[in-house]
Amino acid sequence: EAQVTQNPRYLITVTGKKLTVTCSQNMNHEYMSWYRQDPGLGLRQIYYSMNVEVTDKGDVPEGYKVSRKEKRNFPLILESPSPNQTSLYFCASSLGTMQYFGPGTRLTVL
């Protein structure tokens, strides 16, 4: 089954404790991206990657890092999480304009 998976689905952590949210897709898509969704703000792109070893900043990249060492995986890294990064995060991969979203990771930073 074609899908985008994210782990964990839910995470509660404390300020400053490094964390990684994994994202994996099995559709051999070159383009992958991360979004955060906040009430009243919709989906905002954090980072995207057009292919292996190619990553670029989206609209809200501050406080985040990504890596794309293999085509299928695109982890999101928060080196020092802060409470303003409490949000719902979505990974997506796409072939052309058809973008497929993962189920989301709800992150709470205390």
Add this chain to the structure above:
Amino acid sequence: GQQLNQSPQSMFIQEGEDVSMNCTSSSIFNTWLWYKQEPGEGPVLLIALYKAGELTSNGRLTAQFGITRKDSFLNISASIPSDVGIYFCAGLDNQAGTALIFGKGTTLSVSS
């Protein structure tokens, strides 16, 4: 950066009613997409539009790509309770890369 204005922000309707929502942009897009997000899930693509003036249907859903390429609308006919969710428009300017620009969403509530 580019922004999309999506309206209305929320809608409360009765089952059986038709629904209309739209997105406008100050800049031109080459592709318009409409997504639906249900609680606890990621957005799911409903309709993709690739040409100005294009009118596309998916069951009870109909979407149009505006002639000016700066707007799009989504209609839902004869709404049912499972239509509940957040509907997002998204635009893509191929010349600016492959990043989608999303509207802020329309939250639809349907009472039976």
